[in-house]
Every structure is written in C-alpha cells, then in structure tokens.
Amino acid sequence: MIDRRRAARLAAARRGELGLSQDQLAVAAGVDTKTVGNFEKRGRWPIARTRARIEQALRWPPGELDRIADEEDAPAVLAPRDPWEQAVLADADLPEHLRHQLILDSRAARSAYDAARSRERAARPRPV
Numbered sequence: 001m002i003d004r005r006r007a008a009r010l011a012a013a014r015r016g017e018l019g020l021s022q023d024q025l026a027v028a029a030g031v032d033t034k035t036v037g038n039f040e041k042r043g044r045w046p047i048a049r050t051r052a053r054i055e056q057a058l059r060w061p062p063g064e065l066d067r068i069a070d071e072e073d074a075p076a077v078l079a080p081r082d083p084w085e086q087a088v089l090a091d092a093d094l095p096e097h098l099r100h101q102l103i104l105d106s107r108a109a110r111s112a113y114d115a116a117r118s119r120e121r122a123a124r125p126r127p128v
Contacts, residue, residue: 005043007069012040014058017101028057060104061111081107 015025022040026033031050038044039054046054051065058064080086085103088094094102 002069003071004045004069007065008040008043010068011054011058011065014060014104015040017097018058020057025054025057029053059108061107064107 022036023033026036030053055064080089088099088102
C-alpha cells in the first residue's frame with residue numbers, strides 16, 4: 001500500500017531534525033514554499049524532479065520518499081539495508097533518533113559518493 005502521507009510526515013520530521021523551517025527547506029531545495037507546505041500539510045505528492053530536490057535538501061538518498069511511501073510495514077528509515085545499519089539500529093546505547101539520523105546521513109553520504117564516482121567515470125576519456 002502506498003502511503004504518501006507517511007512520507008510527508010517523515011519528511012517534515014526530518015526537516016525539524018535539521019532545524020529548517022518550511023521556507024528554508026524550500027530555498028535549499030529550489031522549490032516554492034507552497035510546494036513544501038502542500039506536501040507536508042496536505043500530502044500532495046510533488047513531481048519526481050521536485051521530490052529529488054527535497055530529498056537532497058533533507059540529505060536523503062535519491063528515491064527515499066518513494067521508498068518510504070512504498071514501504072508496507074515500516075518507514076524505510078527503519079528498515080536496515082546492510083549489516084552496518086542493523087548494528088546501528090541494535091545499539092541500545094544510542095537514542096532512537098540518533099540511530100535513525102546516523103543511518104540517514106550514511107545513506108546520503110553513500111549516495112553522494114556514488115554520484116561523484118559516476119560523474120568521474122563519465123568524464124574519463126574513452127579509449128579509441
């Protein structure tokens with residue numbers, strides 16, 4: 001079941017974690033403030049390009065909003081993708097919000113790294 005309102009709620013929560021207002025998120029994402037408000041308050045689903053900009057401003061990996069909306073049992077930010085994320089989620093010494101933040105930041109860093117490597121590979125001269 002697609003739950004776009006859950007994605008909107010988690011995006012609003014992430015915005016709060018980052019200490020951003022809706023206006024600040026809109027500026028960081030290069031979108032209109034109404035777009036952010038309509039998404040968060042009314043659950044209006046932005047077009048793919050706008051979602052990508054919002055994800056980037058929230059320091060989420062590309063496609064995270066769609067993954068959250070499509071997740072059946074729990075938000076994607078709670079579903080570990082690898083052993084490292086499993087270990088972070090199991091660490092009872094860390095508050096839950098910090099565990100989630102570590103995972104989100106790690107995913108964003110990995111995504112940025114992958115994008116940089118792809119750009120680097122594409123820029124290399126090809127043998128003739």
